[in-house]
Amino acid sequence: MTERIVLAYSGGLDTSVAIGWIGEATGAEVIAVAVDVGQGGESLETIRQRALGCGAVEAYVADASDEFANEYCVPTLKANALYQGHYPLVSAISRPVIVKHLVKAAREFGATTVAHGCTGKGNDQVRFEVGIQTLGPDLKCIAPVRDLALTRDKAIAFAEEKGLPIETTKKNPYSIDQNVWGRAVETGYLEDIWNAPTKDIYDYTATPEFPPAPDEVTISFEAGVPVAIDGVKVTPLQAIKELNRRAGAQGVGRIDVVEDRLVGIKSREIYEAPGAMALITAHKHLEDITIEREQARFKATVGQRWAELVYDGQWFSPLKRSLDAFIEDTQKYVSGDIRMVLHGGQAIVNGRRSETSLYDFDLATYDTGDTFDQSMARGFIELWGMSAKVASGRDIRVEGK
Ligand code: ARG
Secondary structure (H helix, E strand, O other), rough: OOEEEEEEEOOHHHHHHHHHHHHHHHHOOEEEEEEEEOOOOOOOHHHHHHHOOOOOOOOEEOOOOOHHHHHHHHHHHOOOOEEOOEOOOOOHHHHHHHHHHHHHHHHHOOOOOOOOOOOOOOOHHHHHHHHHHOOOOOOOOOHHHOOOOOOOHHHHHHHHHHHHOOOOOOOOOOOOOOOOOOEEEHHHHHHHOOOOHHHHHHOOOOOOOOOOOOEEEEEEEEEEEEEEEEEEEEEEHHHHHHHHHHHHHHOOOOEEEEEOOOOOOOOEEEEEOOOHHHHHHHHHHHHHHOOOOHHHHHHHHHHHHHHHHHHHHOOOOOHHHHHHHHHHHHOOOOOEEEEEEEEOOOOEEEEEOOOOOOOOOHHHHHOOOOOOOOOOOHHHHHHHHHHHHHHHHHHHHHHOO
C-alpha cells in the first residue's frame, strides 16, 4: 500500500507546494488538513478545494474554533500568561490543538507520517513535533522546508511549472501567523530591530493615535472564564471576538518585542492581540480583589513558568498539567464584573465588583466606620523587622562598622 502523509495545511504558497513536493520526494499520498482556530480570511471550503487542486488525495477541514477558545485560550487567560512579560502565546497555544487534529486525521486516513510547513529555526517545529511524539508516538514527522530543501524560490518555481492554483506573484515580505487569540508578524524589514513597524503590518488593530471616542466595556467572569460582555451572555469565543473588534478599534494590544526562542535565537516579533490583552487585563484586576495575597503572589510565579512551558512546546507535559491544576484551583472565586475603558491603545480598568471579593471596605476606609485596630501595627512591625535587625547587629559586630 502507498504510504500516506498528513500535512498541516494553511492554504498558503508553501504548504500548497509542499503537497506535490512531498509526493515527489517520498512517493507518498498527501492528505491536507486545515484547522480553523479562528484565523479568519478565506473560507475553509476554498482552502480545501485548493489542496485538492494541488494534488492532495484527501482534504479535511476541522472546525476547532470553539475548542481552541475553551481549552487553549481560556487556560492562557486563567494563567495571565505572557511570555517574557509581553507575549500572550498566540502561536504557541494554537500548535497543540492543530496537533490533536493532525493525529486524529492520521488515524482516520491511515497515515504513518505527519508533515508541517515550519522552518528549522523556529519554535513551531518543536511544538508540532513534541506534540506529535506525545499524542502519536508511532507517527513520524517531516518538515519539507527543513528536511526536503523546499525554499521560497523553489516553491514559486514549482508552483508555476506545475500550474498550481495558487498566487505566486503577490510578495508578502512578512511571515504571519494568526488566530482568534492574536496575530504574529515577523521577518523582512522588521529584522532590523531599530526599524519601527510600518502601518501596513497591522490588521487586528487600528492606529491608536487617532482613536474613536472612548469605549467603556463591562466584562463578567465566572471562575476565571469570561461569560458576559455588557450584560450579554457570551461564549469564550464570542468574548474574544467581540473584544478583538472593540479593543482593536482603539489600537489596544499592539506588542513589539525581541524574544528568546527555544532554539537560542533572539527574534523580533510584532504581535496584535486586542481581545487577549483586554481580557488578561480585566482578569488580572478581578484576581486582585478575589485571590488571597500569598496565593496571588505564588500564582504569578506559576503563571510565568506555565507561559515558558507552553512557549517551549511542553503543552502536553506532566508539569504543565500539574500547574494547570494549581491555576484551576485559584480560579474558584474569580467571579464578578470588571469595567474598563478602551481608548488610545490602552485598556484601563476603572471599576470592579464581586460577590466573592476579599476587599473589605470597613478595613480599608480612613473614614468613620474604620474597624482596623491601628495599635496592632506597632508590635507587628517590631517582629517583622526582627530578623534583619539581628543580622545587621551581627554585621556591625564582625565588620566593625
Ligand atoms: N515567535 C512566536 C512564537 O514562537 C510567533 C511565531 C509565529 N510564526 C510565524 N510564522 N510568524 O510563538
